[in-house]
Amino acid sequence: MNHPILPTLSRLVLIVALCVGLTADGRAAEPAARFYLVGAGPGEPDLLTLRAVEVLSSAEVVFCSKRLAERFGDYLEGKRVVTGYWRLFPYYGRDLSDVPPAERAEAERLAEQRAAFIAEVRAAVEQGATVVVLDSGDPLIYGPWEWCLEEFEDLDPVVVPGLSSFNAANAALRRGPTRGKHTKSVILSADDWPGKTDTIDRLAAMQATMVLFTMRADLADFVEKLLLGYPAETPVAIVQHAGYADREQVIRATLGTILDVVAPEDLPFEYLLYVGDFLDHRYRPRQ
Numbered sequence: 001m002n003h004p005i006l007p008t009l010s011r012l013v014l015i016v017a018l019c020v021g022l023t024a025d026g027r028a029a030e031p032a033a034r035f036y037l038v039g040a041g042p043g044e045p046d047l048l049t050l051r052a053v054e055v056l057s058s059a060e061v062v063f064c065s066k067r068l069a070e071r072f073g074d075y076l077e078g079k080r081v082v083t084g085y086w087r088l089f090p091y092y093g094r095d096l097s098d099v100p101p102a103e104r105a106e107a108e109r110l111a112e113q114r115a116a117f118i119a120e121v122r123a124a125v126e127q128g129a130t131v132v133v134l135d136s137g138d139p140l141i142y143g144p145w146e147w148c149l150e151e152f153e154d155l156d157p158v159v160v161p162g163l164s165s166f167n168a169a170n171a172a173l174r175r176g177p178t179r180g181k182h183t184k185s186v187i188l189s190a191d192d193w194p195g196k197t198d199t200i201d202r203l204a205a206m207q208a209t210m211v212l213f214t215m216r217a218d219l220a221d222f223v224e225k226l227l228l229g230y231p232a233e234t235p236v237a238i239v240q241h242a243g244y245a246d247r248e249q250v251i252r253a254t255l256g257t258i259l260d261v262v263a264p265e266d267l268p269f270e271y272l273l274y275v276g277d278f279l280d281h282r283y284r285p286r287q
């Protein structure tokens with residue numbers, strides 16, 4: 001039998017909770033922010049977090065790539081979606097007069113685009129809009145929009161973490177990269193950029209698990225540097241399009257054989273290179 005007072009009581013509890021800053025399920029309510037950097041996850045929309053969905057639903061203006069706008073169209077309906085800006089971080093924070101003359105034109109072009117983007121964000125915020133920059137994967141792992149957190153510091157930006165391609169690729173491998181035969185650490189790295197001291201050959205000396213965010217760098221060059229630290233028989237895996245139900249692919253080899261197994265020119269932008277003995281490490285021998 002329905003109790004006559006209980007529904008009224010639960011409504012009252014909900015109203016009190018909302019008044020003291022709790023959401024209906026008892027979590028602390030997020031203070032409304034004006035600028036969000038949101039991670040969309042690495043692949044299919046079902047890898048979006050509930051928090052990202054909640055923030056997207058409250059946004060009026062969303063900046064993202066065309067690819068993301070298509071993939072997440074269902075969540076962007078009725079919003080102003082701006083897709084023209086991409087990869088604005090190079091030279092950010094640098095004095096243009098210190099940029100080498102050969103790079104000056106590119107640095108100026110990017111500075112102009114950045115200024116246009118910043119002006120658009122600020123205009124939207126001034127008009128009272130909630131603005132989201134939507135990035136793939138986790139926005140703070142080799143994320144091209146991280147500079148925005150400094151640029152819009154005065155807006156007290158909020159970051160919504162996303163699942164990285166690293167997480168999706170671990171799942172594709174069905175192996176934990178923290179469980180090596182003799183090591184327990186994972187190094188996330190990328191190509192050797194000028195001025196960075198943690199070069200791949202130095203990192204390789206530890207023989208821990210290494211995961212390389214490849215970003216169009218040369219596979220043969222990665223392999224050459226890795227071989228300075230790891231034995232040629234070390235297992236490697238390439239995970240392409242991690243997190244996409246129809247395209248995800250894993251290629252396995254060793255450091256010594258990987259270049260016989262894949263043609264670097266056929267690899268997509270979206271692939272991670274894994275190195276380490278965790279790849280064939282088991283709790284028990286195969287039955």
Ligand SMILES: C[S@@+](CC[C@H](N)C(=O)[O-])C[C@H]1O[C@@H](n2cnc3c(N)ncnc32)[C@H](O)[C@@H]1O
Nearest residue numbers: 137138141164165213214215241242270271272
């Ligand atoms: C600019 S980084 C962005 C990484 C992203 N923030 C993340 O957390 O996955 C781009 C690089 O990440 C890797 N990547 C991104 N998405 C991927 C995917 N779905 N599968 C495999 N690798 C991916 C590739 O190495 C690509 O070159």
